[in-house]
Amino acid sequence: MNDSVFHRLYDSYHQDVFQFLIYLVRNRQTAEDLVQEVYVRVIRAYSKFEGKSSEKTWLFSIAKNVAIDHFRKQTVRKKRLFESFDWETMQLSSSDMLPEDIVLLNDEMKALLVALDHCTGDQKMVIIMRYFQEFSIAETAEVLKWTEGKVKTTQHNAIKALRQRLSAKEKEGKVHHE
Amino acid sequence: MSERNNDDYEIEELLTRMPKFTDNRSKEELHNSVKMKMDSRHTSEKRKLFGSPFSKWTPYFVSIASILLLTFLVTSFLNEDETAMENDSNDAESVNEESDSMKMVEEESSEAQESTNPYNMSEATSVAEPIIELLPLNKITSVYEDNIDGGSVFYFSFLENALTVPVTIIIPITQLEADFPNGTPNSLEMYEKYAPRIDEEGLGFTEYHPYKGYFTADEETLTHYLPMGHGYDTASGTSAPYFGSINEIFIDFDSLTILNEDGSPIDWDQVGPLNDQIVLDKNQGQFNYYNYLAFNGETYLTPNFREKYNSLSEALLALKKVENDIYTSVIPEEVTYTYKIEEGINVVEFDEPLDLESLDPFEATRLIEAFSLTAASFGAEIKLENIVQSKWDVFDFAKVLPVPLGPNGFIMTLNE
Numbered sequence: 001m002n003d004s005v006f007h008r009l010y011d012s013y014h015q016d017v018f019q020f021l022i023y024l025v026r027n028r029q030t031a032e033d034l035v036q037e038v039y040v041r042v043i044r045a046y047s048k049f050e051g052k053s054s055e056k057t058w059l060f061s062i063a064k065n066v067a068i069d070h071f072r073k074q075t076v077r078k079k080r081l082f083e084s085f086d087w088e089t090m091q092l093s094s095s096d097m098l099p100e101d102i103v104l105l106n107d108e109m110k111a112l113l114v115a116l117d118h119c120t121g122d123q124k125m126v127i128i129m130r131y132f133q134e135f136s137i138a139e140t141a142e143v144l145k146w147t148e149g150k151v152k153t154t155q156h157n158a159i160k161a162l163r164q165r166l167s168a169k170e171k172e173g174k175v176h177h178e
Numbered sequence: 179m180s181e182r183n184n185d186d187y188e189i190e191e192l193l194t195r196m197p198k199f200t201d202n203r204s205k206e207e208l209h210n211s212v213k214m215k216m217d218s219r220h221t222s223e224k225r226k227l228f229g230s231p232f233s234k235w236t237p238y239f240v241s242i243a244s245i246l247l248l249t250f251l252v253t254s255f256l257n258e259d260e261t262a263m264e265n266d267s268n269d270a271e272s273v274n275e276e277s278d279s280m281k282m283v284e285e286e287s288s289e290a291q292e293s294t295n296p297y298n299m300s301e302a303t304s305v306a307e308p309i310i311e312l313l314p315l316n317k318i319t320s321v322y323e324d325n326i327d328g329g330s331v332f333y334f335s336f337l338e339n340a341l342t343v344p345v346t347i348i349i350p351i352t353q354l355e356a357d358f359p360n361g362t363p364n365s366l367e368m369y370e371k372y373a374p375r376i377d378e379e380g381l382g383f384t385e386y387h388p389y390k391g392y393f394t395a396d397e398e399t400l401t402h403y404l405p406m407g408h409g410y411d412t413a414s415g416t417s418a419p420y421f422g423s424i425n426e427i428f429i430d431f432d433s434l435t436i437l438n439e440d441g442s443p444i445d446w447d448q449v450g451p452l453n454d455q456i457v458l459d460k461n462q463g464q465f466n467y468y469n470y471l472a473f474n475g476e477t478y479l480t481p482n483f484r485e486k487y488n489s490l491s492e493a494l495l496a497l498k499k500v501e502n503d504i505y506t507s508v509i510p511e512e513v514t515y516t517y518k519i520e521e522g523i524n525v526v527e528f529d530e531p532l533d534l535e536s537l538d539p540f541e542a543t544r545l546i547e548a549f550s551l552t553a554a555s556f557g558a559e560i561k562l563e564n565i566v567q568s569k570w571d572v573f574d575f576a577k578v579l580p581v582p583l584g585p586n587g588f589i590m591t592l593n594e
Binding site: 003006007010014015018019022023028031032035036037039040043044045050069104105108109112127131132134159160162163166167 | 192194203216475
């Protein structure tokens with residue numbers, strides 16, 4: 001195992017990668033397992049890293065693939081075999097968060113996370129990268145291997161989807177109060 | 179600013195205020211976990227590639243002293259480069275573990291007795307025969323004549339998401355002789371013998387085989403008798419994998435006739451009566467090959483929705499074009515090439531020297547094999563030029579590429 005690669009990547013990006021994964025899967029234990037898998041893949045593939053993209057976007061593209069594999073496997077386990085698994089169009093439904101993580105969220109944030117779960121996979125990825133990870137449009141495009149235009153369009157659609165979902169929930173809440 | 183934009187702004191502002199979650203484990207703890215995971219995977223892969231097949235086959239070797247099979251296994255597995263053992267998928271572990279627990283069936287020859295009607299599906303499935311374990315050969319690459327070593331290949335087709343994945347399963351010579359003492363079987367006989375015993379779900383695919391109804395074979399024509407309510411014609415999502423898999427499995431029949439179970443002409447939903455025989459591909463469907471990432475995490479080489487091309491030239495040049503999210507090109511975006519025929523040989527020349535070392539080893543192998551599989555689908559051979567390396571694994575670029583017998587190779591073992 002290439003220890004120096006591990007230490008350097010850990011020092012530079014570990015918490016960012018972890019945050020990316022925990023927001024995607026919304027389960028601390030799963031995020032911990034997946035981040036380990038990210039390091040395994042990265043260390044194995046590091047000799048092939050050519051520097052054509054930045055180390056950061058390369059690392060996150062591997063993290064993205066690890067997360068997609070996780071959702072794929074979940075789909076297999078749930079035996080939804082006749083359903084297509086196209087991460088860009090499907091929802092990447094997540095598990096519940098641990099209570100100690102939930103306390104960090106106010107009601108507005110909780111509602112936002114629920115709404116995010118109803119977005120398609122591509123929208124969820126873009127929101128997490130652009131807002132939670134503060135990736136630039138170019139970096140997001142590089143990780144997802146998309147054009148910058150596609151990132152912008154997806155981000156626009158994601159915000160729209162979140163707005164619609166949150167407004168609907170708000171109206172629902174008002175009706176209940178009445 | 180409109181109200182709508184205000185809402186958007188508020189959402190964006192909220193998104194940027196979301197809390198940061200941190201991994202509370204120490205760096206050392208994580209380092210150890212990663213190290214252990216890598217070590218255990220490495221050991222597991224080695225066990226799979228070296229230990230398990232030998233331990234399973236040893237009693238068989240002893241009982242029949244099959245030097246040929248031993249040679250085959252040694253050459254198949256020892257030729258693997260250490261790096262080729264690496265695989266991104268977690269699933270490799272579970273497959274390894276399953277294979278570790280397998281027991282070799284020592285007296286498989288006793289099962290050589292055939293069903294009174296070998297083509298009857300229901301009878302075939304009712305026979306309690308051991309499950310067949312399929313070990314990916316050379317980490318999912320194509321099968322070549324040199325790999326067979328006197329055995330044979332059984333073409334099979336996995337299904338998921340209404341898509342078929344053609345696979346090529348090597349039956350070692352001893353197994354073949356035990357199962358078919360009267361001579362080389364055709365594709366239907368192999369299907370009848372093996373398909374009901376393949377654990378498709380265990381490999382991450384949909385449990386689809388054996389087909390409903392039963393088959394008969396008349397020289398070059400295969401006839402499938404289907405019961406009422408078979409469901410293969412329910413929608414394009416059921417018809418396509420039915421016809422796709424039939425073509426991928428029964429490679430030695432010219433045509434297929436589909437009838438009702440009583441022998442009367444069948445009505446195919448949304449098509450009408452199927453009066454004509456359906457011409458089969460016979461392994462030359464004029465396809466090209468792409469990466470398909472299956473639910474099980476493995477990447478396979480398959481045609482793109484079984485799209486056919488009029489010429490090899492067209493198929494080769496289309497290898498870079500994929501207009502869907504299911505399949506991806508084996509060729510990196512920046513790599514370009516031209517196709518020409520030189521002294522009667524099909525040649526693909528890369529515009530810039532292609533350094534295979536710059537690719538993941540499996541990606542490089544799949545790139546090469548996508549060209550040879552595409553050529554083979556037209557009954558042709560192909561040569562690749564302007565590659566930095568003169569050789570890559572079994573490929574010598576000074577020569578035409580070896581013609582693959584089929585994609586996605588597995589070796590058959592038996593599990594009780």
